[in-house]
Amino acid sequence: MSGRALITGITGQDGSYLAELLLEEGWSVFGLVRGPGLGCAAHLAGRIEVLEGDLRSAPTLRAAVERARPDHVYNLAAQTCVRTSFRDPVGTAEVTGAGAIRLIEAVRELAPRARLYQASSSEMFGSTPGPQNSGSPFAPRSPYGAAKLQAHWHVTTCRECYGMWAVSGIQFNHESPRRSEAFVSRKVTRAAARIQLGLQAQLELGDLGARRDWSHAQDAVRAMRLMMAQEEPRDLVVGSGETHSVEELVASAFGALDLDWRRHVVQDPALLRPVEPVHLVADPSEAGDRLGFSPRYSFQDLVEEMVAADLAREASLQDAPAAVAGA
Numbered sequence: 001m002s003g004r005a006l007i008t009g010i011t012g013q014d015g016s017y018l019a020e021l022l023l024e025e026g027w028s029v030f031g032l033v034r035g036p037g038l039g040c041a042a043h044l045a046g047r048i049e050v051l052e053g054d055l056r057s058a059p060t061l062r063a064a065v066e067r068a069r070p071d072h073v074y075n076l077a078a079q080t081c082v083r084t085s086f087r088d089p090v091g092t093a094e095v096t097g098a099g100a101i102r103l104i105e106a107v108r109e110l111a112p113r114a115r116l117y118q119a120s121s122s123e124m125f126g127s128t129p130g131p132q133n134s135g136s137p138f139a140p141r142s143p144y145g146a147a148k149l150q151a152h153w154h155v156t157t158c159r160e161c162y163g164m165w166a167v168s169g170i171q172f173n174h175e176s177p178r179r180s181e182a183f184v185s186r187k188v189t190r191a192a193a194r195i196q197l198g199l200q201a202q203l204e205l206g207d208l209g210a211r212r213d214w215s216h217a218q219d220a221v222r223a224m225r226l227m228m229a230q231e232e233p234r235d236l237v238v239g240s241g242e243t244h245s246v247e248e249l250v251a252s253a254f255g256a257l258d259l260d261w262r263r264h265v266v267q268d269p270a271l272l273r274p275v276e277p278v279h280l281v282a283d284p285s286e287a288g289d290r291l292g293f294s295p296r297y298s299f300q301d302l303v304e305e306m307v308a309a310d311l312a313r314e315a316s317l318q319d320a321p322a323a324v325a326g327a
């Protein structure tokens, strides 16, 4: 199936991969963009239609829905950083929670037959012991998780009260070379590359023991597409089903470059989260059984791809091709 798809958050990691996937499938892709650039989707300029808009502004969202006349809407835009959400809970609620509701309401009124995907998050489970599935209780431990839950419940409300075709994909952490440097995975792979190139000596990290269920963002967007192709709208969790600690991430990233991470990594208590989720790990069986979904990338594949991309990027920035060749 192909048609017209509206993606919010197209300048971000997932939005840009999703746009690529939809274009490959023959969709007309409309991307909501709030700033001057296309970010991670810059290479798609000319192949997507850019619609100016902001989740904080209902009129811009209504105009975008009217222009796109979408068959599918993917709401991937959000204030996505958990640490930022502790510093700015109001701004996070405004964008990640209320912003999603604004968009959903615009779709409900102006494109009532469209299918809608909401990017929900494993952070909504917070203190619920893992493994989590779509029936696990929600107990967020961050303003980000709480804001995501508000949006999530609105999707449920619209589905159950108004019969809207709307699903929430409760995704666990997913990364890629397009991940922002605000996130630990990219911070680690970039630092490993810079240390290898002699551009940096040290990497400061918070809790090395924190564990996450990490997947590749390209697997995550594949799961989004499969969820939108379900016969009936059903929320599902999507994740790898295994966790790795930040220390394992560091060891893999530095190991890929034959670096001894213990010589470079220092712990900085200022980088600790005020409170960690208890143990977030997906029960992958639901998405496996219902969608036939299984990840294509392993944790090691993911880390190696990110390190290689950062090494190439940092080397090209420094005009140091010799360092890449020697890696």
Ligand code: NAP
Residues within 6 Å of the ligand: 008, 009, 010, 011, 012, 013, 014, 015, 032, 033, 034, 035, 039, 053, 054, 055, 056, 075, 076, 077, 078, 079, 080, 095, 099, 119, 120, 121, 122, 170, 171, 172, 173, 174, 175, 180
């Ligand atoms: P990301 O790279 O941080 O991208 C966030 C996107 O949201 C960017 O395009 C950003 O635009 C846009 N945005 C932020 N504020 C906005 C506003 N007020 N109005 C319109 N757009 C706004 O995030 P991601 O990793 O691709 O994640 C995609 C979605 O999945 C997010 O909703 C995230 O919360 C959710 N999620 C992600 C993960 C994960 O591990 N990646 C896990 C679970 C759920 P600018 O470029 O203008 O900043």
